[in-house]
Amino acid sequence: MDTLRIYDELCKGVEECGICIYVCKEEVFRPSETLNQKGYRPPVIVNEDLCTQCENCMIFCPDLAVVVSEKKRKKGSK
Amino acid sequence: MNELVHPYHCFIRPTVTHTTFCPGCGDGTVAQSILRAIDGLGMDMDDFVFVSGIGCAAWIPSPFFNADVLHTTHGRPIAFAFGIKMGLPDKKVMVVSGDGDLVAIGGNHLIQNARRNIEMTVICVNNGIYGMTGGQAAPTTPMGVKTTTTPYGTFENFFEDISGLVIAAGASFVARWTTAHPRQLTNSIKKAIQKKGFAFIEVLSQCPVQFGRKMGTGNAVQMLEDYKKRSISIKEAKKLSPEELRDRIVVGEFVDLDKPEMVEEVTRMIRRASGEVQEVVDAGRG
Amino acid sequence: MDEKRVHTGRYFMMGNVACAEGALAAGCEFAAGYPITPATEIANHLAEKLPRVGGAFFQMEDEISSIAAVIGASWAGKKAMTVTSGPGISLMLENIGFAIGVETPCVIVNVQRGAPTTGMPTIGIQGDMVQAKHGSHGDYEIIALCPSSPQEMFDHTVIAFNYAERYRTPVFLLSDAFVGHMREEVVIPEAEKIETVYRNIPEPGTDPLKVKGFLDEDVAPMPIFGKGFKAHVTSSCHDEYGKRNLIDISALDKFVRRLSNKILKHKEEITLVERDYEDAEIVLVSYGGVSRAAAAAASQARKRGIPVGTLRLITVWPFPGEEIEKMARKTKQVIVLENNLGQVYPYIKAEAAHFAEVSFLPPKLVGEIQDPEDILKKIEEVSK
Structure with missing residues (x-):
């Protein structure tokens, strides 16, 4: 299972928002080359391996457009 | 395929495809903080009735949350919520609205219901401006700021401490956070939901489109950065002088106390009046 | 109706008190208001009697919150009313429009007094007749009944509740200080002789996505709160499902027309x-x-x-x-x-x-x- 998922269609763009990139300490994201259907530029995951699953991107995202897999669940405790 | 699914999408009304907020608006972060609190408490959306007024923040539950939602007139959500709580005392009633709605036009309902200490959670999303109508001055807009209705700068003193107002009015639980503190915000919302009494949470939320541009405080990220820099915990703030606290945002849980709650008091009164329990005999009547 | 609510007998009774007795008999569970002459006796009497049958009267901070709380209680499934006079109605008008827009049963008693403005509070004038119909903004239909005696203050309050519940709308009782303060014989019949109506609600367990809770000219079932209907209740222009629609211009015509037609279609039954x-x-x-x-x-x-x-x-x-x-x-x-x-x-x-x-x-x-x-x-x- 993936660690991260971005719902491209929910995103309102890194130019005006960009909170996910700002709150990620590990530089997991960068702006996408392409726009979504609404004309916004979502982030893309470039360094998934660096993700510490701190969930900042998910918790801060105003559009519920990022999800991070739960640490515990990954360890199989849940 | 074992695809990762957002844990809170199940709380969103199926007919709603996306939030209605501008890019970078903090209101979506508040929305998620509420949903995380509900999920964290193991509660269901059917345990709640959400009430909102008019303004951007009112769109946090309406129509976004998949629950009973009453989207009311400007300034009055707490008054509507009063009737709902009295009619459905076993449900959790949560009001989500903005500073203009709850503190300007609806100020007296906020004060009076904090005084009554009726059980409900009120989340006041404070962005310091009228966003929906295009950036007019609010009672929370700092003095001197140029807005669409104050082109030469606001000339009024402003509400720097809404939480202080609600504390003075008598609420049982009062906290303030910013959208730079979503985890702390969720924790306070959990406590507020469980509080037997009037629980008020003020959340400073960035409005990059109407406030950021006018104040020159920049985009969403710059505003979050600014919240982070200016925030100081209540514990730390107590050590500082008013001078040193100028321009700082004091965050934390200010009040968490137990006092008579109105729904319980009403239930008690009804039991007495209906003869279900005997009235306490006045000692002087002997 | 509950016998405790119906105080059967012959009385020499004030009109305002008869109104409160009518509300009790009709099944009113929630009342909210703000003190105002010449309507206060109704509030006083409800404050005393409602708790004895499990309800309550609440004195709010103003008339705006009074009608708001009444609408909230109605959505919580309660039969609800407010009592006031002209100045109070003036404050309530925006939320009365709200109640019409989201089809909320409630009873609004206006014991009219000398007006305009503060006027002469103890004087009975029929000064707010057109306000009831046209006071709130926009096109709408309303139901208003005019009692002429203490007996009718009782009878018409019961009818007002029944109309409110049947047609999911605010109903005005347009009394005045003259009738409200008049004392005359009032006969309260036996409980079983008083017809009471409660709103239709959707079948419990209906898929919330399939609940058509609004804009039916034959009165949609009311998806009251707390029953799992996940009702989205907004006074913005909406469709039959309650879904807000501010994009499609034809939606407004449907919204306004169906709300009005809901009353007009049943005018014959309503007209007394x-x-x-x-x-x-x-x-x-x-x-x-x-x-x-x-x-x-x-x-x-x-x-x-x-x-x-x-x-x-x-x-x-x-x-x-x-x-x-x-x-x-x-x-x-x-x-x-x-x-x-x-x-x-x-x-x-x-x-x-x-x-x-x-x-x-x-x-x-x-x-x-x-x-x-x-x-x-x-x-x-x-x-x-």
């Missing part, structure tokens, strides 16, 4: 009038307390050999234009009597003037209903 104009050449049209003077004047005129009849509107809104036309076709002269400077008169004239001469007798606004002698003079004047 008292007709006593068989073979009359002159008909006195009135409502509320004034109809007592109209009846007295008509009776005296007949004794003097002038064929005078009466038509009394109990339901003033929706306006019973058909009743007015029917009456006007059978008579020659119509005299409109109201305790104001002519508020419903233009509506009556518009329906009647094609068939009969229509005139208005302006009263002196002195807190009394018209002196039958003055009405007799007017009758003699038009009969010449």
